[in-house]
Amino acid sequence: MKLPVVLIALLIGPGLLILFSTAQAEEKNLPVKDLVLPGESFLLDGHPAFILWPSADKRQEPQPWVLYAPTLPAYPDQHEKWMHQQLVDAGVAVAGIDVGEAYGSPAAQEAFSRLYAELTEKRGFAKKPCLLGRSRGGLWVSSWAIRNADKVAGIAGIYPVFDLRTYPGLQRAAPAYGLSAEELEKSLDEHNPISQVHRLATAKVPVYIIHGNEDRVVPLQENSQTLANTYQTAEAAESLELIVPQGQGHNFWPGFFHCQSLVDFTIDRARVGAGLKPLRQPGSLPRDQAVVYRDLPYGQTDGTPHLLDLYYPANTTGPVPVVMWVHGGGWKNGSKDRCPASWLTAHGYAVASINYRLTDQAQWPAQIDDCRTAVQWLRLNAHEFQLDAKHIGVWGGSAGGHLAALLGTLEAPAGEEISSRVQAVCDWYGPSDLLTMPPNVVGNGRTAADVAKSNGAQLLGAPVPDIPERAKQASAYYQVSQDDPPFLIMHGSQDPGVPLAQSQKLHDKLRAVGVPSTLHIVEGARHGGKEFQTPEIRQTILAFFDQYLKASKE
CATH class of the missing domain: 3.40.50.1820 (Alpha/Beta hydrolase fold, catalytic domain)
Incomplete structure (x- = not known):
């Protein structure tokens, strides 16, 4: 069977790219995909796929995991490195498959299903992952979740797309669906995730989203807020948490990618999907607080x-x-x-x-x-x-x-x-006065050698009695x-x-x-x-x- 050709771009200098097919990459013993953290990359039916693995001592069976999107040559990227590091440190694997700019189309859903089967049937991964979609990755994960709600432990999102009309627009999305823009518009009830998210709400699939109120690329109202409203109408509001940072758009603001609350949710849902208890992080607060x-x-x-x-x-x-x-x-x-x-x-x-x-x-x-x-x-x-x-x-x-x-x-x-x-x-x-703190004063059984070892001496760099002006300044x-x-x-x-x-x-x-x-x-x-x-x-x-x-x- 001849594998489909998928191009990999390798940056070897300023503005200079060399293109390899995935088959060439394997022949040259090159990695199928560059990863932001240690893991493995491989081809699955011609599509580059990856797994970010927890350390060996933190792996379990069934393995808790996150199904991530969008997996493209540049994603996941360095902005997401901290977030993925928290996941693997908590014993949660992260996996994804590159389907190109498929925008949640049936082809993308089929590739997700193949990756799901590979990991759950051959590699000991849990039957219910948590899905994580960033930006257009929201189309990928929501389209698959709508049709596989029984296989989903939760959905996390960073300014995720749910409405094809807002991004990328029907003209750009239509080729991925094998349709014209007019044909796609007529079939939105079938293909547009936002038209079907009531299935997630009815199933009460837990959701956690962070989405800025000034996002012009993926407007909050038409995407995450509409999903939240659907959950409200379905009397499933307790299953969805929407965080709306004020003044934030579609950008690399650190709050999006260092959101411990979203990470905690993702870890907890991945663990629940593997039959484990949620793992609350040190210092964590109720998510509604x-x-x-x-x-x-x-x-x-x-x-x-x-x-x-x-x-x-x-x-x-x-x-x-x-x-x-x-x-x-x-x-x-x-x-x-x-x-x-x-x-x-x-x-x-x-x-x-x-x-x-x-x-x-x-x-x-x-x-x-x-x-x-x-x-x-x-x-x-x-x-x-x-x-x-x-x-x-x-x-x-x-x-x-x-x-x-x-x-x-x-x-x-x-x-x-x-x-x-x-x-x-x-x-x-x-x-308030280091000069008179007992550990810094000779006497009452304390010798000069003791005073030289005190915390005050370690702070100031010398025994406190020897440097009174420095001690006063501190x-x-x-x-x-x-x-x-x-x-x-x-x-x-x-x-x-x-x-x-x-x-x-x-x-x-x-x-x-x-x-x-x-x-x-x-x-x-x-x-x-x-x-x-x-x-x-x-x-x-x-x-x-x-x-x-x-x-x-x-």
């Missing part, structure tokens, strides 16, 4: 990106005030991944949880520099993510409280073009001035790690210069713990941020 954008680069050092996670209140048009969470861990441990502040999204706040350089990577002032850069990134990208750039608060615990307090008290660097000032500070049991107590933003300071009465006196003296000095400051002592609490997670504590924090990040908005 927040959409989470994960691992957004806010800066870099020597090519290594600094990352933050952004939690945004779902179904909000914005712009909304922001609270930036700064994790603790003695400046040497911790990460952004677990964010105790994320509950604020239920009250109309965006929450940014940041990583910053730890002491094994860099010493002071790298940590505060990173915090400032993160605040500047939030302002610079306020329009893109619908944030209120004029109302940014910061909240941190322990070492994070120390950095949060410094964001509120340090003078801005000379020549700062984008402000790193914050409008409110919530400091949880942070050291201590909020010595940086207080009357133009500082309001503070809410919370500290456990029995804290064994950071003495309560550290917060008391900072509070007193703030009050002395006229800065609004509240010191809330949590009786019986130690260094953090469940006492800081009560409804009463949350209400106090919410009231504080509401007063200074919402009530002041004019």
Whole structure:
């Protein structure tokens, strides 16, 4: 049997392409398809196909998987790399087959069915994948799902097309269907996915879509919103989640491709399709409360990106005030991944949880520099993510409280073009005076050698007593001035790690210069713990941020 010829384009220099047929590629031992992640590519009935595999220790049988579209020579691409990496890291394989510009035609559906049979019957893949369609890939996956709803665990989409009339238009789509544009128009009830999505709604196939409200290429209203309306009419609204980022069109905005909420949905549905329990990710929130954008680069050092996670209140048009969470861990441990502040999204706040350089990577002032850069990134990208750039608060615990307090008290660097000032500070049991922190002071059983090994010494690069001016510059107590933003300071009465006196003296000095400051002592609490997670504590924090990040908005 002679295989159909499919051309592969190899870029070997600026503007220079060499074309190989797939048969030539095999003869020359070339990959059938370049992949964004490790996997395999192969021919299936003459069509290039691929699998992005989880590592061997994460593979299962039946194998959870995602059926992706559009698979074209350029897709999936680098913009999607982070998203696919999350899937394979969670043990979910990703597969696709290149049918060219087939726009969901019967030929495309047939190729999908052949790939489905290959993977489920010969390779141990689960009988019910989750489908993932980006842009015109929405035509591919929805057309197949409409006719195979019993084989679909869910559908995820990034500005997906469901209506052929909007994209690519009937004139361009007709040849793929073997019809004239006039013939295709007369048969839209049969061929146009949007005319048949009631089948998905009736079957209550779970769907999660992110689609910008200013998309001119794939208009929201005629595509994803019409699908959502169909689910509503079919009393299946609980099975569909539509996230509509305001101000976004058909573009490479990072939020589309770093949407952890969409990734979590895809992982969960792929696992359910394989007979496994859903796998909620660390720090994830109910999808109807927040959409989470994960691992957004806010800066870099020597090519290594600094990352933050952004939690945004779902179904909000914005712009909304922001609270930036700064994790603790003695400046040497911790990460952004677990964010105790994320509950604020239920009250109309965006929450940014940041990583910053730890002491094994860099010493002071790298940590505060990173915090400032993160605040500047939030302002610079306020329009893109619908944030209120004029109302940014910061909240941190322990070492994070120390950095949060410094964001509120340090003078801005000379020549700062984008402000790193914050409008409110919530400091949880942070050291405010490194010179008087017990681990940095010789005595009470601590030797000079002990002090030289303290977290403060690791932060500043020398024993704290040896560099008093540097220690003062890194201590909020010595940086207080009357133009500082309001503070809410919370500290456990029995804290064994950071003495309560550290917060008391900072509070007193703030009050002395006229800065609004509240010191809330949590009786019986130690260094953090469940006492800081009560409804009463949350209400106090919410009231504080509401007063200074919402009530002041004019």
